[in-house]
Amino acid sequence: MRRWGRGGVARALVVALALGGCEGAFDTSDGTVDDGNEALLAGQAEVAAAKYAQAAAELPETPQLNLDRGLALVQAGKYEDGVQRLLRALDSREKAFLHTVHAALGDAYARWALSIEKAPQPAAPEPGADDGGAPAAKPENPAMEQWKKAVEHLDEALLDDPTDEASLRNLEVALLRVDPPCATRDDELERNNGVESASPIEPSGDKAPLQSGVQAPSPEMAKDKLTWTKQLYSCPEDPDWYALEVSPGDRVSVGLTVPEKTGRLALDMTGLDGASRLLPQADGDAPITKIERTITAADGDKLWFRVDNLDLEEVSYGLDVAVRPACEKTEDRFEENDDEAHAALLTPGPVPGLKSCPGDDDWFAVDLAEGESLFVFATATPNPDETEAQKKADAEAPPPIRTEIHDAEGNLLGTGGPTGQGRVSTLLTPGPGRYFLKVSGEPGFEGRYDLMVNVVPPCPEGDDGLEDNDRVEDAVDFVAAAQAQQQQAQPGGGTPGGPQAQQQGPPTLFLRVCPGDVDWFKFTQSDDKPMVVSAIFEHDKGDLELGLYDALGVEEKAHADASDAQHNGEGLAVPPRPKPADAAASGGAAPGTPPPDDEAEPEPVPWTLRVAGKGDAQNFYILRLDHPQGGGQQQQDDQDKDQDKDKSDQDKQDQKDQQDQKDQKDDKDEQDEQDKQDKKDQQEQKSEPLQDALDKLDRNPENLEAAESARKSPLAHHRPRKDW
Numbered sequence: 001m002r003r004w005g006r007g008g009v010a011r012a013l014v015v016a017l018a019l020g021g022c023e024g025a026f027d028t029s030d031g032t033v034d035d036g037n038e039a040l041l042a043g044q045a046e047v048a049a050a051k052y053a054q055a056a057a058e059l060p061e062t063p064q065l066n067l068d069r070g071l072a073l074v075q076a077g078k079y080e081d082g083v084q085r086l087l088r089a090l091d092s093r094e095k096a097f098l099h100t101v102h103a104a105l106g107d108a109y110a111r112w113a114l115s116i117e118k119a120p121q122p123a124a125p126e127p128g129a130d131d132g133g134a135p136a137a138k139p140e141n142p143a144m145e146q147w148k149k150a151v152e153h154l155d156e157a158l159l160d161d162p163t164d165e166a167s168l169r170n171l172e173v174a175l176l177r178v179d180p181p182c183a184t185r186d187d188e189l190e191r192n193n194g195v196e197s198a199s200p201i202e203p204s205g206d207k208a209p210l211q212s213g214v215q216a217p218s219p220e221m222a223k224d225k226l227t228w229t230k231q232l233y234s235c236p237e238d239p240d241w242y243a244l245e246v247s248p249g250d251r252v253s254v255g256l257t258v259p260e261k262t263g264r265l266a267l268d269m270t271g272l273d274g275a276s277r278l279l280p281q282a283d284g285d286a287p288i289t290k291i292e293r294t295i296t297a298a299d300g301d302k303l304w305f306r307v308d309n310l311d312l313e314e315v316s317y318g319l320d321v322a323v324r325p326a327c328e329k330t331e332d333r334f335e336e337n338d339d340e341a342h343a344a345l346l347t348p349g350p351v352p353g354l355k356s357c358p359g360d361d362d363w364f365a366v367d368l369a370e371g372e373s374l375f376v377f378a379t380a381t382p383n384p385d386e387t388e389a390q391k392k393a394d395a396e397a398p399p400p401i402r403t404e405i406h407d408a409e410g411n412l413l414g415t416g417g418p419t420g421q422g423r424v425s426t427l428l429t430p431g432p433g434r435y436f437l438k439v440s441g442e443p444g445f446e447g448r449y450d451l452m453v454n455v456v457p458p459c460p461e462g463d464d465g466l467e468d469n470d471r472v473e474d475a476v477d478f479v480a481a482a483q484a485q486q487q488q489a490q491p492g493g494g495t496p497g498g499p500q501a502q503q504q505g506p507p508t509l510f511l512r513v514c515p516g517d518v519d520w521f522k523f524t525q526s527d528d529k530p531m532v533v534s535a536i537f538e539h540d541k542g543d544l545e546l547g548l549y550d551a552l553g554v555e556e557k558a559h560a561d562a563s564d565a566q567h568n569g570e571g572l573a574v575p576p577r578p579k580p581a582d583a584a585a586s587g588g589a590a591p592g593t594p595p596p597d598d599e600a601e602p603e604p605v606p607w608t609l610r611v612a613g614k615g616d617a618q619n620f621y622i623l624r625l626d627h628p629q630g631g632g633q634q635q636q637d638d639q640d641k642d643q644d645k646d647k648s649d650q651d652k653q654d655q656k657d658q659q660d661q662k663d664q665k666d667d668k669d670e671q672d673e674q675d676k677q678d679k680k681d682q683q684e685q686k687s688e689p690l691q692d693a694l695d696k697l698d699r700n701p702e703n704l705e706a707a708e709s710a711r712k713s714p715l716a717h718h719r720p721r722k723d724w
Contacts (some may be wrong), residue, residue, distance in 0.1 A: 032052075032055040032058070033052065033065070033068065035051045040071065040072055040075065048072040048075070048076075049072035049073055049076055052065065063091050063092040063097065063101070064089070066088045066089040066091075067085075069085045070083070071086075074086075074104075074107070074108040079108060083105065083108050083109065086105045089101045090102075096160075103157040106150045106152075106153040106154035106170055106171070106174070107150075107170055109147070109149040109150035109174075110147070110170055110173065113174075117141065117143050121142060143177070144177070147178050150171075150174040154171040155171070182235035182314045189230075189242075192241045193238060194241055195241060195270075197241065198242055199240075199241065199242050200242075201244045202228065203227050203228040203322065204228070205223050205224075219353070220330075220332065220352075220448060221381065223325070223330045225385065226322070226325070227321065227322050229318065229319070229321070230318070230319055231316065232317055233314070234265055234309045234314070236314065239306050239307065239308050240306065241305070242304065243302055243303070244303045244304075244323075246301060246302065247325070249294070249327075249328075252291070252323055253290070253291070253322040253323075253324075254290070254292075254320070254322075255320045256289040256290070256317055256319060257319075258317050259316070262313065262315050263312075263313030265287065265308065265315055266289070266308045267291055267307060267308075268308060269291055269304070270304045270306070271298075271300050287308075327355070327358065327360075328357060330355060331355045332354045332355045332362075334364070337362055338363065339363060340406070343364055344363070344364050345364075348366075350451070350453075353448060354449050354450065356400075356440065356441040356445060356446065356448075356449055357446055358443070358445065360440075361438055361439070362438070362440070364437040364438075364453075365434055365435070366434070366436075368427075368430065368432060368433060368435060370431070370432045371462075372457055373429055373430075373456050374453075375425075375426050375452075375454040376424070376452070377536065378403050378425075378450070379449060380400050380401055381447065381450060395421075399422055399423055400421065400441055400442045400447065401423065401441055401449050402439070402441070402442065403415060403416040404437070405435060405436070407430070407433065408433055408434050413430065413435070417538045417568035418568065419569050425538060426541040437453075454510060459512075459514035463512055463514050463517065464511045466481055470518050470519070472520050476522070478509070478623075478625055479507050479625070482507035485508075485509060506625055511611070511623055512618070512619070512620050513613045513619055513621065516613075516616055517612075519611040520553065521608065522551075523606075523607055523609070524605065525574055525604060525607060527577075528576060528577060528602070531573070532573050532626040533572055534624050535621045535623050535624075537569060538619070539564055539568045539569075540565055542613055542619030543561075543617050544563075544611060544617065544619055545560060545570065546572055547610040548607060548609055549607070549610060550606075551606035552608075553610070557607075558572045558574070558575070578605075611623065
């Protein structure tokens, strides 16, 4: 029988990765294995692998032969096959032999890792909408798994023989890959270790790409908040310094994001020469991780921030810097229009991106000819940075902006009526001349707002462009008309009485009702999401009412007539589509018809809408069809939580009612109490027309987006006060 070496080849090849030489001698002397050994020492790895394979076909499998075969395959660049052979060589109980195999495996994994690192790697994807536009994280070494295996086997080899210098050198190389020094992993802003080398922070108004369906802020609003965000790295005894240019009045916010249980970092701030402290010393148990400061003249024109590593741990952290410039630095294009003498002359059309600063009124002028009327809709722009709680509070609060209309002599003609977060103002045929619109914020308010200004000739020629839609047979397609108005609208101008505002969000129309006029519209309900129709108008200038009818305009399904001076508009909810099972249950199916499929899609439902002035009232109005999109699981979860809370509140209320009933002395007292409650319900119904309409959706489990629709509606001033 032929003999082969007991690991001699392995001892010859396990050397430092940078050297690759040979040492030691073989202790085999004959046969095919000897031929393989000679070929391998001569650098003929392919020949050696073939010789060993030939021997394996003739001889039983042993750990020694697997060792030699694995070494040859690794030398030939067939790392995966070679590693598998070496792993099979571990089937031995001889300590010296196992040391050799572990050393060989460490060498093999390291060579394999080097080959992966040298191979071309795919390019990293560009930042996009899916990742919020954030810079791509530094990719991990693609050969990291092989390097970790190399460390594992070299450790095993050195446990058996700590004097193995080749394995020590190989382990040093592998450890530099697996656990490199912190300085080699530091972020791209190094070396920013002092004031002189501080990394400049340059916030910008550029926003990351938004998700589909989310409206981007206007270019004007982007100037209101400048941001700078990076993911960085902190090494022990290596403070990170940053420099930010500022001006008096700037509102600066700096925040650290540190993963839990990774170490403690602290913020510090200095000004002027970089040495004057602007913060107290951070407490050891409660380091400062957020700074908010309004810049004063004493702070100078530059601030320095320092991130200190308190626990001397390597920590990856996020640094977020936001600067809100002083309000006067981001005012709109019409400044300085702070008084009537400097009022900015407007032409009919949308006027977006205006800015209201505390204590700074905005004045605008509009010229009217004989018989013309003026319609103005001023609405505060939602702040995209607001939390849900803040949005909820805003929806329940009065509009943050105030409007006044004056004539040329300074007489106050009207203040407009509130509607949602805006105000609507109407002047019906006030006479020819110049009129002035004053817009101011509530005390302390700072924010953006939009205007829509329409100048319309008298009736009947000044009726809207959708006439004659006075009969149900001539009903105008709501969505198609809104799309046509959007295409025809031009910012800053337009045809009097025609489309004026560019569409953003739900289908919207600017319309008019002349005395004795009725407007009919039609639309189709094609899915199960809630639909809410709302009309915005100044109630005191002419009351309007809405009616929702079937496709033929015969049967009225819903009615809205509850506006007042504090709630300038009407709203009604479109009933959900009936399911096929509901239709069958109501007797709609023919006799003998098989039961409907529960999964079948309900048929689209056509509707007609009637808008009319009460009596001979005339007015301008904005008609909107809200159709909320999405919802998803999170909205379902929120809805479930709300329902649970409502149930709990209802249980408590029921208990209280039972106690009240026990305390009542006679049936008359009970009836009196009920009468008072009925009056209260009627008053609430009158003061909240749109909320009452939305309630019909809230009580239907099919409409999970009803609450969202109510919040976005321009008429959603307050939360419903009824316990639904």
